[in-house]
Amino acid sequence: MKLAYKERIAGRLTLVTSLIILAVFGIIYLVANVTVVNSIDRELGLETDKHRNQIFLVNGEIRFLHKDEWQEMEHSQIQLNPIFIEIVDLEGNSMDRSPNLRTNHLSFSPEKSARKEAWTLRIGASEVRQMQIPLVNAGKHEGYLLLAKSFEDSRELLDNLRNVLLILYPGVLLSLFLTMRYLAGKSIEPIRQIISKTNRITQSNLNERVPLVEPNDxxxxxxxxxxxxxxxxxxxxxxxxxxxxxxxxxxxxxxxxxxxxxxxxxxxxxxxxxxxxxxxxxxxxxxxxxxxxxxxxxxxREEKGKFSVKEELELITFLEEITDQIASEQKRVISFQCEASAPIFVKANEQSLQMILSNLIQNAVKYSGTDQEIQVKTGTHNSIPYIEICDAGSGISPEHLGKIFDPFFREKDAINRSVPGTGLGLAIVKKLALESGIRIKVASEKGKGSTFRLELPDS
Structure with a gap:
């Protein structure tokens, strides 16, 4: 089943946001874990520093600076925040330990003592954080002091934080999805209005338009x-x-x-x-x-794009051939004049350009007297190739210049003089020129003739 657009938007936004929240929750838990562990490690460091100066190993025997300190209650019973102490020799054999360890022993790891690194382990059913330091007497390494602190309360705190975050996560996601779904629905409401309006527009009321509410978005x-x-x-x-x-x-x-x-x-x-x-x-x-x-x-044929394929064409030779052909067919004087000193190459469709020129030259023939010469000129202006078809015929009225390319448009004067034609020639010229990217300019004066100028795209 395909979901609605607002459902897809809400789903995508919720997915992205859920990943961000998951990362934030993970960072929160990680920061809390690091903070708690660092706090315990700092306390362990203080304890090791304190006991380092109170306990000594002299020729394999344990000596205390303050015997009472070793016999404190925190070392003799398991209480809310107990400290566990054990003294071992160089091989890790236990020499003495605090009574609250009972039958348990701390972990011996000499490679960690040099770095004063703490680690987590289990003692019986309890989890503790341990640190180990060397005991040195008169410059001689005699053994190790192993010191641990209960990690139970901190672990409970971290577990509670993890559970709260895990419980909150699906609730936050559900709330996010419902909120995103509502906001997405409100956001696409203008699109719904556009759809509703366009669905009401048919061929009979094609003049109607969609109202513009927010023009800049x-x-x-x-x-x-x-x-x-x-x-x-x-x-x-x-x-x-x-x-x-x-x-x-x-x-x-x-x-x-x-x-x-x-x-x-x-x-x-x-x-x-x-x-x-x-x-x-x-x-x-x-x-x-x-x-x-x-x-x-x-x-x-033109509307189907038959003349859309373009190829390189040498314009001067092409125009000479077209001019001679039409002059021979129409039995009229049509002169060709080249105003360029070098060959002119253009990208054009040969059939399309031939039809354009044929229609324009035949128009010039129709609207000119038999004794009036027709000129075809070519050249370049500002690197743009051009073709001009000039006649000295009847010309076009200024008010009709904007209509001559409309299908079936013909001046009344031409109709009254029974000049043959269908009114489609210039419409075809206009369409073919647009298809080929050719610009058409017309200059005409009634009774003095017309000039059609074609500006071709530069190859």
Whole structure:
């Protein structure tokens, strides 16, 4: 079963926090243990220093500075905080011990005496902390003094601390998880609101947006990103609706003309000349539909990314070939001018660039007189390769410059003059240019001609 997002957040935070708390509890126990042990070792050190000056070994015999000190009650019975003492020779054989040891003996470890190191051991049923020091008389090593202190109370304290920490740990974890779960739920509440709002947005109300509550945090960034996505979707949908409407209109007109022509033909017998004339009119409508469909297919191919693969291209040679080809097909004077002194290499898709130039040059041919020359120029400006297509034709009105790349847009003047076209050529140019990273600039003056400038990305 997949957990909810807030459960996963709470689980992860609790896991990390539990590890931190476990480390803190461990450090607490370790510090307490070290503190207690150091305290006992310090007391043992004081006791050894005190007894070092009171007990001597002289020729294998024990001598006391103060006999009464050796006979104190703390050495003779097991009490709340007893001290255990034993004197051994160099081989570890017991020479004397405090009565509270009874039949037990302390541990003999000569290697630890030089370091004055303490260690823990058990004497019977009791746990003690022991230290061992050498006994020296007149510079001669005679034996060892073994001294121990009860560790029972300290062990009980440490065990109680450990048990309290172990009991507290699961309770703290449970409290942490419930708190993290609540806080995680409160934290993702804005996301729930965004989800609820976006689920209510459909194609019919695509103009609605997600309310922006906290604009400067991550939730605000997510909200802005979703709203920007909705804006792009709405604009794309509106373009698709407009495109479908325009395409239907453009195809309906020649179909209506074709249907009307055929209906006129079947109403009554006609002369051969009339049949030829009407059939030519029908062919004209079919040609217009074919051109529209070809352009629509070109748009569809571009949107599928067919022209996305780029390769290195030598621009001057490429433009010379394109210019000669179109001039030959259109039977028009199209001059090519290179303003660069060295070859120009660019990264571009050859088919894409060829379609862009073909559409722009054919537009220049359509909107220019037969005696007007069309120029194709290339060169570099600030290391950026460019192509210019210049004509001295009818030009474009200033108010229409921003619309010429819209699908199916045509100036009324062009329609009235029966200039052939579908209004899709420049739309294809714009899409292909965006796909290739080419910047398009247009300069035009009504009645004096137009210049389309393409700035290509530098290879």
């Amino acid at each position: 991550e939730i605000g960034q997510l909200t802005r990103s979703i709203n920007e996505l909705l804006e792009r979707l709405e604009a794309s949908l509106n373009r698709e609706k407009q495109f479908t409407s325009d395409a239907s209109h453009e195809l309906r007109t020649p179909l209506s003309v074709l249907r009307g022509t055929l209906e006129v033909l079947i109403r009554k017998p006609r002369t051969s000349e009339e049949y030829v004339e009407k059939i030519k009119s029908a062919f004209s409508s079919i040609d217009r539909m074919s051109a529209t469909i070809d352009q629509l297919l070109a748009l569809a």
